[in-house]
Amino acid sequence: MEMGNGKGKIMRILNNGRALRVVIVGAGIGGLTAAAALHQRGFEVSVYERAAQLGEVGAGLQVGPNAVKVIRALGLEAQFVKLAAEPQMRLSLKWDDGTIRAQEPYGDSMQERFGARYYMAHRADLHGLLRSLVAENTIHTGAECASVENLQQGAVVRLADGREVEADIVIGADGIHSVVRAALFGKGEARFTNQICWRIILPMQELHDAADKLPIRLTGNEYTGWLGPTGHVLFYPLRGGELLNIFAGRVSNEWADETWAVPSDIDEMLEAYAGWHPGMLHILSRAREAFKWGIHDRQPLEHWVAGRIALLGDAAHPMMPTLAQGGAISMEDGYAIARYLDEGRDNPVEALAAYERDRQPRGARMQLQARQQFLNNQLVPPPPPLPVDWIYGYDAVTSELRPLGAQTNVAPT
Numbered sequence: 556m557e558m559g560n561g562k563g564k565i566m567r568i569l570n571n572g573r574a575l576r577v578v579i580v581g582a583g584i585g586g587l588t589a590a591a592a593l594h595q596r597g598f599e600v601s602v603y604e605r606a607a608q609l610g611e612v613g614a615g616l617q618v619g620p621n622a623v624k625v626i627r628a629l630g631l632e633a634q635f636v637k638l639a640a641e642p643q644m645r646l647s648l649k650w651d652d653g654t655i656r657a658q659e660p661y662g663d664s665m666q667e668r669f670g671a672r673y674y675m676a677h678r679a680d681l682h683g684l685l686r687s688l689v690a691e692n693t694i695h696t697g698a699e700c701a702s703v704e705n706l707q708q709g710a711v712v713r714l715a716d717g718r719e720v721e722a723d724i725v726i727g728a729d730g731i732h733s734v735v736r737a738a739l740f741g742k743g744e745a746r747f748t749n750q751i752c753w754r755i756i757l758p759m760q761e762l763h764d765a766a767d768k769l770p771i772r773l774t775g776n777e778y779t780g781w782l783g784p785t786g787h788v789l790f791y792p793l794r795g796g797e798l799l800n801i802f803a804g805r806v807s808n809e810w811a812d813e814t815w816a817v818p819s820d821i822d823e824m825l826e827a828y829a830g831w832h833p834g835m836l837h838i839l840s841r842a843r844e845a846f847k848w849g850i851h852d853r854q855p856l857e858h859w860v861a862g863r864i865a866l867l868g869d870a871a872h873p874m875m876p877t878l879a880q881g882g883a884i885s886m887e888d889g890y891a892i893a894r895y896l897d898e899g900r901d902n903p904v905e906a907l908a909a910y911e912r913d914r915q916p917r918g919a920r921m922q923l924q925a926r927q928q929f930l931n932n933q934l935v936p937p938p939p940p941l942p943v944d945w946i947y948g949y950d951a952v953t954s955e956l957r958p959l960g961a962q963t964n965v966a967p968t
Contacts, residue, residue: 560853573596574599575900578722579711580700580735582609584616584682584882585868586728588889591629593687596897602689603712603720605729609686613755615800616678616954617778620947622883625890627671627954631684636685639674640792642778647769650783653770653832669947674961675778675791675800676883700734703727705862710804718921724903725864726892728885731851733870737862748875749808750786751931752850753824755801755842759792762799765790765841768834775799781835784933786828788835802841802876803828804850806933819847850875852926855919860911863904867892872918877932880946886920887951888914894951899959909957921946 575598579586582604593600618639620624626635647656686694698706699715703725710725727735731745766772773779779790786805793800805827824845825836852873859866868885892910899906928941951961 572693575724575903576709577601577724577726577896578603578710578720579726579728580703580712581728581730581733581868581870582606582677582686582696583597583728583730583868583885584685585793585885585889586671586726586787587682587685587689588625588629588886589726589728589867589892590693590889591685592890592893594689594693595629597891599897600689600719601722602694603698603700603714605715606610606692607697609694609696614678614756615791615802616676616882617791617879618674618681619880620669620673621884621949621951622886623671624950624952625886626681626684629685629688631688634684635676635681636674637649638680638794639676640794640796640961641672641674642791643776643912644780646773647781648779648781648832649772649787650831651829653781655771656782656937665947668944670950671766673778673950674808675793677793677798677800679881682796696892700729702852702925703735703864705737707824710863717960719757723863724896724907727864727866727870728868728889730869731873733866735864736866736870738854739866740856743853745853745873748850748926748929750807750850750875751805751807751809751847751878753801753803753805753819753845753847755803755839755845756793757799757801757838757841759796759799759839761841762790765834765837768837770834772830777851779830782932782937784937785833787932788828788839790838795805797808799838801839801842804876805932819845819846821845823847836935839890852922853854857910857915859915859918860907863907865907865910867914871915872922875929876930877925878921878943878946880921880925884918887949888918889919890951894956895959898956902959905959909959913954917949924968 567605575601577598579602582602590600590602627741643662661673701715702713709723714718727733775796789802814840859871867888895910
């Protein structure tokens, strides 16, 4: 098995005198966070990604204080801040006339309340920073996982090309259609949430040029949400305010593919928001291309772990984007699993069982709150947002670890 550059690291060894081997299936935000955190603790890590080229698709990503704490612990905060944008205020505007429904200061207040700031970033920028912490020769692309299985003293990943990779621990970070999850707990179907979305990135100058068409003056330093009974549209800055990210969500009974690579006609998008504020529609009309996808999630999963195989991120708890926490909680998972394996390296089965007992309740709660927030947004008038202090205030870096004990999960036969 390939090893990363362990120079300067303390190798975490088992009783047989070798480093604990961890294979991660999936090189997204969560998988690379786990790889980076494990590598920093001296584990032997390899990542297997089905895509032919490594790169994180997508557009804007909200990075709440809980995720910033993980970025800080990985030693990436200074670099991250240079690539990100920090909104100074959250504005909620009425969908048709643009009147202000609510406003809340961000900026310093986030640091004061939650111990870290709230940022917006291009997903590819964050992905690239995480990748920089993982040795290049430990990431294998074009390596599609076909199945996984627990062994007597380890686990094995079987790839579609016939190769087999054995490890002490296997982590499934392979998304909502996780092969690892299906192998452990059954495939099942993802649930269409009755939400379709468009994603757009524009030069921030487009927002400035439309100042006289908007109901209030927007500087581009805001996190602005236009909220209506049939959907919501978000504006927020990326890359230090150079770019405007737009997330346009629409309630719909019509199924749409959840992939992020379905081109959409601009007129189709504008028709979906007929009757919304003309200034908002003008901004949308400036798009030269747009991509549409359907939002899917799954029911909370009772178990994330079977023996020496564990899930994290969307493989464990795919959720609606209503709380903007999909990437953040995946980073929490990745850092937490590294902490548990470090603490319990002499008994990784117990370590993973403790990881599940810690993380599963939080993941399930977040899945269900994201659903409820989506439903609340459709009410007229919509109620205040559901509480998020329990989300932002959490610290996966310093939280008390659950005790390791004899309570474990058994791989299904």
